[in-house]
Amino acid sequence: MKLSIPGNDQARLLDTLGAANRKFQQTYTGDRPDRQPVHTVYGGANLFKADTCVKMGEIALKSLQTYAPNFAVLARVLQLDGHEHLPQREADIMALMIKLEKMPEAARRQEPAWLAYTVYNKIVRKLHTEPVEDFRIDFEDGFGNRPDEEEDATAVTAAQELAKGMQEGTVSPFIGIRIKPFTEDLKHRGVRTLDIFLTTLLDATGGVLPANFVVMLPKVTIPEQVSTLVRLFELLEQTHGLPAGALKMETMVEATQIVMDEEGRNPLMRIIKAGEGRCIAAHFGTYDYTASCGITAKYQTMGHPVCDFAHHMTKVALAGTGIFLSDGATNVMPVGPHRGEQLTIAQQLENREAVHNAWRIGFGHTMHSLINGFYQGWDLNPAQLPMRYAATYNFFLSSYEDAVLRLRTFVARAAISTLTKDIFDDAATGQGLLNFFLKAMNCGAIAEEEALATGLTLEEIRSRSFYRILEGRRRK
Known part of the structure; x- marks a missing residue:
């Protein structure tokens, strides 16, 4: 067969293309198959105790069983x-x-x-065994602006309580702190709290961080705020003998400037890259973002259209990068207006209606997030936890049969593409289908054994990589 392109020219061109392809793949690595918590609970640092997550579970369970x-x-x-x-x-x-x-x-x-x-x-089982998946000890909005002496003291006591919780096994599987933003007026306070907290914690634990520890940097608007935190992490790691890269961070999408900068560009990718591999997640701040859009307090809800715009802009910027995305919080608390033991029938009915209404709102918000590909959100009150899990389990279980059929057919054919019912799956969908089951297992919606209905083995599922599964099957 005669070819027209000289071999050397073809090799040179394809080598150049290969370098560009590999650079692209380094940025867009695909969805990260690691466990992502389904929520983050934010609580004021002044209120944090070693057993906070345990007590939250007890309150949540009582709320569920009452209403x-x-x-x-x-x-x-x-x-x-x-x-x-x-x-x-x-x-x-x-x-x-x-x-x-x-x-x-x-x-x-x-x-x-x-x-x-x-x-x-x-839900009941979850509230008994792991009521809180992720907790953020909050020195920002949940704590407020207080005298330096008070924040210093709180940073010490919160770190000591975290060390105690680590020792007693009462800490959530994911945990971290939210410091004050690196704006010009608060940057010194943010750094001081970070330093005091980590120094106290590492002194108390013998230099050991909790599993999945992260620092949340709020109100980020420019890459330099992130890169500054990276440099501070390096100094802290050197001082305390931590491995390089041990300290991780998250950023927040809660200002219009992080969605569109002064040049009309979406700066999110530059902000993530400023983290030099340490930034693992971007969380949406519903109320700061809606406020930055000029939305009045009455209409600052997760259902406002400006939130969906920010979500889609975040997805467009960060999809395929492995950065975990989290939605915000529902601000309607499922707590009745009447307190006490000796309530009238009318007061009990008012409480029930208030709680049920808040449940419907929270459930709807979480389902909306999940449908739009945001598998994590915020909770602000333990009474919100039952609805977080209700929506999450409903989402995965109601889609389980269809996902089983699609993945089982796709794996069995192990082809470039396959048609299952009326949904066309290409090879890139394989990891997404696998991730559905990984996320469902991580949150307790299904057990590992239930994922076997896909035709995968436990070993294949635990590999967390669709590429490895196909490679293994094609070698057989």
Whole structure:
């Protein structure tokens, strides 16, 4: 067969292209398959104790059991699939629960009550075992501007409480602090708190950081704020004998300038690159961002269209980079207006309606985030935790059967592309499908064994890499 392009010229051109391709791949590495927490709970640093996360779980469970004593109540409040088929009378609900408990899982999945029953039980289990996945000890909005002496003292006590929690095993699996922003008026305070907190913590733990520890830098508007924190991290690591790169950070998308700079460009990628590999996540600040857009307080909600614009701009800038993205918080708390033990029937009803209304709002916001590809959000009150998990479990479980079919077909064919039902999957979708199951397993929506329905082995699933799975299968 005769070719027209000289071999040397072709090699030279393709080598040049190869260098460009590899540079692109270094930036756009694809979704990171590591565990991403489904939420971050922010709490004032002055209130943080070693057992804060444990107590939050207790409060959350009490709220759930008070205002949704069984799965049927929760299903009706949230309008979960199949809720219209559930009984109303408590005796009938109890009879149905006993029936479902005795059923094999395969048979139970055929029941209209399966989704609501499973979601509720998983929420209860989660609140017992791991109520908080990620906690941020907050020295910014949750703490406020206080005298230097008070913030210094709080940085010490909060670090000591964290060290105690590490020793007692009561710390959430992801944890960190939020310092004050590196704006001109607050940069000194932010650095001082960071230094005091980390010095106290490392002295108390013998130089050991908690697992998945991160520093949140809020109100970032320019790359220099991030690069300055990187240089400070280096000094702290050298001083305390930490491995290079041990300290990680997050940034916040909470000002219009981080979405569009003075030259009309989206600066998010430059801000992430300023982190030199230490910036692992970008979190959305709903209320600061809406305020920066001139939205009045009454309308500063996660459902405002300006939030979706910021989300899409963030996705466009950072998709495929491995940076975790988090949505913001719902500011309607599921807490009744009446307190105390001796409440009238009318007051109890008012409490229930207030809580249920807040549940519906929080559930809707979280579902909206998940549908739009934001698998993490903020919670501000322990009573919000049940709805965080309700939405998360509902999202994954209601999509489980379809995702199983798609991934099983895709893996079986191990081809460049495949048509499953009416959805066209190309090779890049494979990792996304695998990530669905990894995220579902990480949050407890499904067990590892349930992912085996995809046709993958546990070893393949734990590899967390669709590329490795295909490579392994093609070698066989």
